[in-house]
Amino acid sequence: MTELTWLIVAGAVVGLGLALMISQLRPAPPDLGTVLERMQAPSGVARPVADGGFLDRLGMPLVGLPGVRIPHQQLALTGRTANRFMATKALCTLIGLAFPPYVQLFVVLFGLHPPLLLSVGGALALAALLWFLPDWTLKGQAEEARTEYLHAISAYLELVAMERAADHGPAESLRRAATVGRSPVFRQFAAAMESAALDRQPPWVGLTALGERLGLTALTDLADIMQVSGTDGASIYTALRARAHNLRSELLSADQARATVESERMVIPGTVLVLLMTVLIAYPAVTEMFGGGGI
Template identity: 40%
Template structure:
């Protein structure tokens, strides 16, 4: 086949695929019943959810894709990880959609380039490789999200450890159970403390105990240490128990857990360097040893 004709065919196929993808992402036309109801009502300005029109196109496309496939078998949405890093479902699925599109188009672009150089590759093979590459890259944002969530969870645990120490100091000054949780939250300015402050404010407005807000933080961020502190302080609020020693003990155990986790990560990082260093040593050994060995066998 003529390379120009092959390039035009691949370009047409890519353009048709992009057109079908964009057409699928656009919402369907309105239902007849609600449309007729709106015709008989007084005309008003359309009201959109706050921030929806200002969201990036990729995020809105991700929301559309998530709404259509979230109930498919095998499709899970890591809600806790998204809450932890402060991202939405639309941002996650927008990134997944972008990765899938890039993986789908890369083999076709490679086929087009080699076709211009006079090398003919089967179009079916390019499409199959594109589907496999796109499917593999679809899961790449999940792995990236899991890594960022793990780092954020470790940071949140460290902040909760400091929060427990501050709560213990507040309790030793004969503060009440409510103040034991509210005053330490006003000290920090990190993102974890900001979330605790917001949760405590909501609890105060709802006239709910402060430890319920801390349990909510534990559920949202998937940090069990926050729920432990809530349980400890709730015993003081309901039974009047002395909790200073318990809070200090929990803070110390959190510090030990963090130290052990940091040591495990350092050991894993050191072990991951074994393979590259070994390969580099083998390459250097071959590079410097091959001339001597070749000279010995040539004698």
């Protein structure tokens, strides 16, 4: 009777979760405060906008949960919204809560009766583990996106330097260099400068806002260099080439460190294989030796 009660409670929790998800399918009216905040955002800040999908509507009420830290910089690097991130965490938690009861149900059908405390503890532990799973996944994706951004910024620095060498102005050099690339990163640069232009701001203001939002120091350094060139008329060709060289050196050092770590990890499987081969080869001889000694 106790197990049946637990299964009923688990089914009710799952049903409540499904009802909440289905209730979010109906498009909600736009939040006026969010719209006004987006319209009054600082120059060059191109925030990820929710597309009104199921996950975005599901995660909207969860964004303001107390005690939950939302990694805004990592989300901005990967182009995901906070609503979608919180919805993913909630769905993972529901899966963790629902999985152990259903496993217990199948176990009971086979005639076994595991302790109720084991199922409850397993559900809570799995739910807690899956709650943090999107954070770990997002961290790895953000690191990859950050590396892609840094490579693009290195190329962008060289392009801006060449535009300055061609005797174009600082603002024109930034815009012309951004039109050369066709990658999403270069389109972000162009969008940030276009947003700044709509507010009648120089393009380096947009790049500064974008760099601060993404946590990319290299991009804010480029904006600072171009701002000095635009206000003081300084020649910054050498400074741009030097910053690009330093950034490439940093990326190369990071790649070498990553390769070293991966090489060290490969030592462990090789050592285990050698140990297994040694045991397999030596075992018959050792068995024969001790067996012969016993006779």
